[in-house]
Amino acid sequence: MEVCERYGIPHSEFLKWSKDDRDKALALHLRKRSTCKHCGTRPEEWDERRGGSRNAYVPDIDRCRGCEQMQAYDASLSPEDRKELGRGIYIVLRRRREV
Incomplete structure (x- = not known):
């Protein structure tokens, strides 16, 4: 039902989708659900028993000019x-009329 809610459709409509489309929607839903909302990684990426690595990522600094302006x-x-x-x-942020 969460997938139906995400797409704004009734369950009966979801059941009309092809099996392939339903499988893809469910896979995407499960992937997003398991993704950390803070860092964007998933537990299995760090878990060596599941093919991941304890050193899967390294921290880095990115700069966004828009965020800089807002801050x-x-x-x-x-x-x-x-x-x-x-x-x-x-x-x-609002786009300037003349840039």
């Missing part, structure tokens, strides 16, 4: 700004 803007907000804006705010 700088967030840091520039004064306590007074934050009080005036209230709770529930978050910084987003």
